[in-house]
Amino acid sequence: MVSARLRELVLLVPVGLLITAGFAAVLLSRTAEINDLSLTYGGIFLGLCVVAHFFIRARLPDADPYLFPLAALLAAFGLVMIYRIDEELARQQAQWFFIGLVFFCATVLVLRDHRSLERLRYTIAAASIVLLFLPRVPGIGGQVNGAYLAINLGPVSFQPAEFAKIGIIIFLASYLAETRDVLVRGRVPRLSLKHFGPLLVIWGAAMLLLVFIRDLGSSLMFFGGFLALLYVATSRLSLIAAGAGMFAAGAFFFARTVGHVQDRVSIWLDPFQPKVVEDEGYQIAQSLFAQADGGLFGTGFGRALLDLPGGGKILPAADTDLIYALIVNEVGLFGATAVLLVCLLFAARGFRVAMLARDGFSKLLAAGLTAVFAMQVFVIVGGVTRVIPLTGVTLPFVSYGGSSIVANMVLLALLLIVSQDARRDTFARRGGVA
Amino acid sequence: MNRAIVHLFLLFTLLFSVLVVFTSRWSVLEAEGLEDNSANRRPLLEQQRIPRGLILARDGTVAADSRRLGTRETRRYVRRYPTDSLFSHSVGYSFIDRGQSGLEQFYNDELVGQGNELATIVDELSGAQEGDNLRTTLDPEAQAVARQALGGRRGSVVALEPDTGRVRAMVSLPDFDPNSIPERFNELNAEASSPLFNRATQARYPPGSTFKAVTAAAALDSGEFTPQSTVSGKNGKPISAVPLQNFEGAEFGQVTLTEALEKSINTAWAEVGERLGDSTMLRYMRRFGFGSEPPIDLPRNQLAASGIYGEDGLLDASDNIDIGRVSIGQERLQVTPLQMAMVASAIANEGTLMAPIFADRTVAPDGRVTQRFRPDRVRRVIRAGAARDLTGMMTQVVDEGSGTAARLRGVRVAGKTGTAERGAGVNQAWFIAFAPADDPKIALAVTVEQASGTGGEVAAPIARRVLESILNARGGGAGPAASGGF
Numbered sequence: 064m065v066s067a068r069l070r071e072l073v074l075l076v077p078v079g080l081l082i083t084a085g086f087a088a089v090l091l092s093r094t095a096e097i098n099d100l101s102l103t104y105g106g107i108f109l110g111l112c113v114v115a116h117f118f119i120r121a122r123l124p125d126a127d128p129y130l131f132p133l134a135a136l137l138a139a140f141g142l143v144m145i146y147r148i149d150e151e152l153a154r155q156q157a158q159w160f161f162i163g164l165v166f167f168c169a170t171v172l173v174l175r176d177h178r179s180l181e182r183l184r185y186t187i188a189a190a191s192i193v194l195l196f197l198p199r200v201p202g203i204g205g206q207v208n209g210a211y212l213a214i215n216l217g218p219v220s221f222q223p224a225e226f227a228k229i230g231i232i233i234f235l236a237s238y239l240a241e242t243r244d245v246l247v248r249g250r251v252p253r254l255s256l257k258h259f260g261p262l263l264v265i266w267g268a269a270m271l272l273l274v275f276i277r278d279l280g281s282s283l284m285f286f287g288g289f290l291a292l293l294y295v296a297t298s299r300l301s302l303i304a305a306g307a308g309m310f311a312a313g314a315f316f317f318a319r320t321v322g323h324v325q326d327r328v329s330i331w332l333d334p335f336q337p338k339v340v341e342d343e344g345y346q347i348a349q350s351l352f353a354q355a356d357g358g359l360f361g362t363g364f365g366r367a368l369l370d371l372p373g374g375g376k377i378l379p380a381a382d383t384d385l386i387y388a389l390i391v392n393e394v395g396l397f398g399a400t401a402v403l404l405v406c407l408l409f410a411a412r413g414f415r416v417a418m419l420a421r422d423g424f425s426k427l428l429a430a431g432l433t434a435v436f437a438m439q440v441f442v443i444v445g446g447v448t449r450v451i452p453l454t455g456v457t458l459p460f461v462s463y464g465g466s467s468i469v470a471n472m473v474l475l476a477l478l479l480i481v482s483q484d485a486r487r488d489t490f491a492r493r494g495g496v497a
Numbered sequence: 498m499n500r501a502i503v504h505l506f507l508l509f510t511l512l513f514s515v516l517v518v519f520t521s522r523w524s525v526l527e528a529e530g531l532e533d534n535s536a537n538r539r540p541l542l543e544q545q546r547i548p549r550g551l552i553l554a555r556d557g558t559v560a561a562d563s564r565r566l567g568t569r570e571t572r573r574y575v576r577r578y579p580t581d582s583l584f585s586h587s588v589g590y591s592f593i594d595r596g597q598s599g600l601e602q603f604y605n606d607e608l609v610g611q612g613n614e615l616a617t618i619v620d621e622l623s624g625a626q627e628g629d630n631l632r633t634t635l636d637p638e639a640q641a642v643a644r645q646a647l648g649g650r651r652g653s654v655v656a657l658e659p660d661t662g663r664v665r666a667m668v669s670l671p672d673f674d675p676n677s678i679p680e681r682f683n684e685l686n687a688e689a690s691s692p693l694f695n696r697a698t699q700a701r702y703p704p705g706s707t708f709k710a711v712t713a714a715a716a717l718d719s720g721e722f723t724p725q726s727t728v729s730g731k732n733g734k735p736i737s738a739v740p741l742q743n744f745e746g747a748e749f750g751q752v753t754l755t756e757a758l759e760k761s762i763n764t765a766w767a768e769v770g771e772r773l774g775d776s777t778m779l780r781y782m783r784r785f786g787f788g789s790e791p792p793i794d795l796p797r798n799q800l801a802a803s804g805i806y807g808e809d810g811l812l813d814a815s816d817n818i819d820i821g822r823v824s825i826g827q828e829r830l831q832v833t834p835l836q837m838a839m840v841a842s843a844i845a846n847e848g849t850l851m852a853p854i855f856a857d858r859t860v861a862p863d864g865r866v867t868q869r870f871r872p873d874r875v876r877r878v879i880r881a882g883a884a885r886d887l888t889g890m891m892t893q894v895v896d897e898g899s900g901t902a903a904r905l906r907g908v909r910v911a912g913k914t915g916t917a918e919r920g921a922g923v924n925q926a927w928f929i930a931f932a933p934a935d936d937p938k939i940a941l942a943v944t945v946e947q948a949s950g951t952g953g954e955v956a957a958p959i960a961r962r963v964l965e966s967i968l969n970a971r972g973g974g975a976g977p978a979a980s981g982g983f
Contacts, residue, residue: 294504295498298501335534340536341536348534348537351523352531352534352536352537353539354520354523354528354531355523355524355529355531355537356539356543358524358525358528368539368546371542377538377539391523391524396517396520396521399524400517403516403520406513407509407510410506410509411506414502414505414506417502418502418503423498426498426502430502430505434509437513440513441512441513444516444520448516448519448522448523449519449523450515450519
């Protein structure tokens, strides 16, 4: 049996090749000649990944070998796409990737045992809620595209929702690990308010998010993660159905009554209404046009129409929210499906970590983090492809954005810590050396 | 809990499948509709990124090419017309914010390289889409001569190869410099002289006596007349119960059809038309192409049908028509210069009408010929014998009749003059002709608006210069010269 770490190392090689080839393709489309720049970029990226690999080898020797290469693959793909949009942006993103790796290592070093998080759950929950509502605080928060998602602290701007999602999952995992017995045993109507109350609080928080942050996407992401955890904890579909029903009812109510939510929904239903298509519907319409331009195989890296003759981009937010549309445009249906497949594989490995975990909290934590990751992919790709209304969340590891990269690196670190814990036990008991 | 985790994973697999389905929907299944969506500016911007193929004249002269602007990422190509206003109406123009016209519009798909599927796939793999070059049959020399001969007067010249339908020259004055379209479009569009309007294919003029060639074709082909048949040329003869005057009130006795054509006697041809009747006359007109837009490779919005126009458009046999006056080019008859060139061409080609065409071939950037445009026979209009008889009669017109100004040294020319009075001393001057009469290489129609003289005085000399230019040029007819210049 090949050791887990060796598999991880070997898997990083195709990642390095992909990013080198990707950069080469973008450069080729610009200058019609290959220079060694792409090799340099690819080499640096591969070097960083190998360093991270040796860190994992030292600190988490038994952790899942696929999660890190999959994340690196998504990051590599994202870097190529961002490089194609703007070289300077790609340089920044590479810096963020580096900082993300530092956070990854720091998390692993600081958090010897993830179960210590359970003790801090109320602090973490409170901090997360505060984080989420910070963008509404005048002076540091601000509205972008009708939603309150970012805060500005001096020169640094960050998206608290990216971090809050991890905190909320830690809290929920810990809370449900403790109360799941009650939830499983009792019939729903007989549940005491003491146990059921916090669930109502979560629902209320999601509704508040919808109204105050004005973002259906993050709201859906949080509530989806919550329902996923609730299901894993209780295996009770009735609870999930009730929760989903409550969310749907709430969302429907606000869609009817709150102006901006209403607008979002009507744009979603018909983005091509005259006037709307040049204004609020512009993003989704351009997203669909870009995808139509891609077809089965796409135009190739760096070859899609993006820059307008008079300056500016035809596809807005191509580096962040709409990056998936650009991916479809340049690598086509096949390439985009591959990206989704990589995300799904990441989710599969994440759920695998959860299944191998030995205690309830670890299981719920891993399952919750994975679910929120998958949910985020669904929310943004679903928005871009008009499955659901378009909202502003990033495509994890792929989109440009420091908060996103750093938060997802922390998420990855937590998953690997849980995995190390679970597999060490497993392998120790089996007496294996793998 | 593990079971629930598996369920959760299956749920996400399902959700991701939905994402793939929707991605397929936009990128493949409904892509075409999205590309055609009016809010989608991509196709226009994309086309700007493709270097359009060249449009070349018969001898390889570049009539349209593309100039690159911007950096590699923001690159776009803008059309340039090195021949300035020489081919303004036939080649047309293509600018993103002004639209397209002429061959630029008609052959847009070929010029941007979307002519055939295979080429598109190859281009996609190689990454660079490039348009095909369009080689036309236009003859820069003949075009220049025709333009010069018109001498700035408003009017038109159309010259066709009778046996192939190839357009050798198409002039419409006033014209415009297509290079100035981006800046001057609105100004040109508003100008009273309508320089953007292609008089050769869109202007409807009264044809005057040139139409007698059509009447003569009907008379001879129907078998009811021969060139020697006699009719009365009496001035003031009642036609549709109204007395008809000959040109300048000239009085004739019994004349042969040959004589009647040579001297362009109105009353004689009106009698022929009346004797043939509405349905015969209209049938022959239809065969020559009247009543429908000509089958030429120009956009339909730049074509007009010739025929008898009532207040609500074209009239037919069911309408009340003064066929005698139609037969001499009067009444409500309106024709385009192209239609009259087609009449001359069909007679010259032994009675067979060929579809007029500008395109000779499209050539890929690598030199591969992607499409050849073969001559397209529209129909037999009259028997070869009738055509030969009519040619003889029309040769008399140039040799001894009203069209002597078109005579050429050493080459017999067949022709017919026309002078439609449009006011006191203001005529629409016409001349249609083909030459050499015994083996026609070129057929043409010339018209001049607001001429003070007759067709024979004003239009025939222009025709002579164009015929001379084309017939004197080497290889004057068989086909475009061998390729070169790509």
